[in-house]
Amino acid sequence: MDAKKLITMSNREVEDRAIAYVIAYEKAAGREATDTRGERSAQVDVVSTDPVTGQERHIEIKAYGGDGRGEDLWLEPSQVRALEEVPEPHLYLVTNVRSIDPEAIRILDLGGEQLQARLRVKKHREYYSVPMPVAIYDALREASTTPAGITGTEFIRRVLEAVVVLHERGYHGIRYVAVYAPTGLSVRVFVGRRSEVPDRHPDDDVLDRVAYLSLDDAVEPAREFAGAMIPAWWTPVMIADQILARIPPVEPTADDLAYAKRLSAMLEDADENVRSLMTEE
Structure with a gap:
């Protein structure tokens, strides 16, 4: 993405904006989401609950200032453990967070067996590097949507x-x-x-x-x-x-x-x- 079209912001601001976007995305899907980063016992960034069924999805968030296409996923050991242990885990890749165009921001939902398959091929160094083929990235982007607009x-x-x-x-x-x-x-x-x-x-x-x-x-x-x-x-x-x-x-x-x-x-x-x-x- 053209650097001139990116908003300057700190890593913390990128993360905060991605979290806000995810919470809005979950609300648009009819779920109630909570930012759990400040909770000592929390394993993931966001917990989202279906108010009808009570089913929870545990969401770890990977925020990208740009699109992140073709890049491996760099995950900390605690993040990998959470995604392997919590029920209904999802890894949301929030892309183009720094874009001046709000429609460029997308959530790529990596979950279910596709997430587990990615984790099985992780490489342990001082961190975990999870291979992310462009074919999977493109398929996730194709399936992604943006939150509803506002009147x-x-x-x-x-x-x-x-x-x-x-x-x-x-x-x-x-x-x-x-x-x-x-x-x-x-x-x-x-x-x-x-x-x-x-x-x-x-x-x-x-x-x-x-x-x-x-x-x-x-x-x-x-x-x-x-x-x-x-x-x-x-x-x-x-x-x-x-x-x-x-x-x-x-x-x-x-x-x-x-x-x-x-x-x-x-x-x-x-x-x-x-x-x-x-x-x-």
Whole structure:
């Protein structure tokens, strides 16, 4: 993959983003997933449960900044032991995590007999190197899917949640405004510093100082907002961090509790009705 199209991030950020993607992927499949990395007794990265049958899948995650095609899998001894011992083991290869294109990120699900066959040919050095033929890689990619997209209404709510996150951190000087466009066919969302966020479409010279989006209620895999393509699986915390990176510097003054409380109440009352997510014009 072209290095110019990769986002710069640390190994920890690559891992965290892969975990977030996996949890969104599991949710889209109707399962409930938990990040277990912080649990002392955990053997794998994520445990996902079918709420109907109670069946669990134990998931170890191998995150790649690029595509990883043609590379052997480098696994630590503890990871190999877990995949050989836990019930219903899966090795998720999360590829292209650093891509600016959210649709390039894929989960290649290596599980069942195919996983066990790979483990049987592992080579023990100071680590385990598991051969990963390109034919298997290509077959897994062909079978892979991306999580479902997000509607405009859901995205508006996600942005509101992100602003509430920022208010919880003390950034009360950040404002959120969502109003209907004059045609009534789309919604305009503005997030930025209190001195610059308007209650209508602003002049062009303001747009580079706010996070702005005009959207309808179509289902999309990602939307351009706050200087980035925001994929549907991004959490409010991730969007909050992106907003801070996009707008001019603002200090966490914690000086407007009433406004922060009003937006929190709006979030609590929000449902699928777009009108419930609108601020007063």
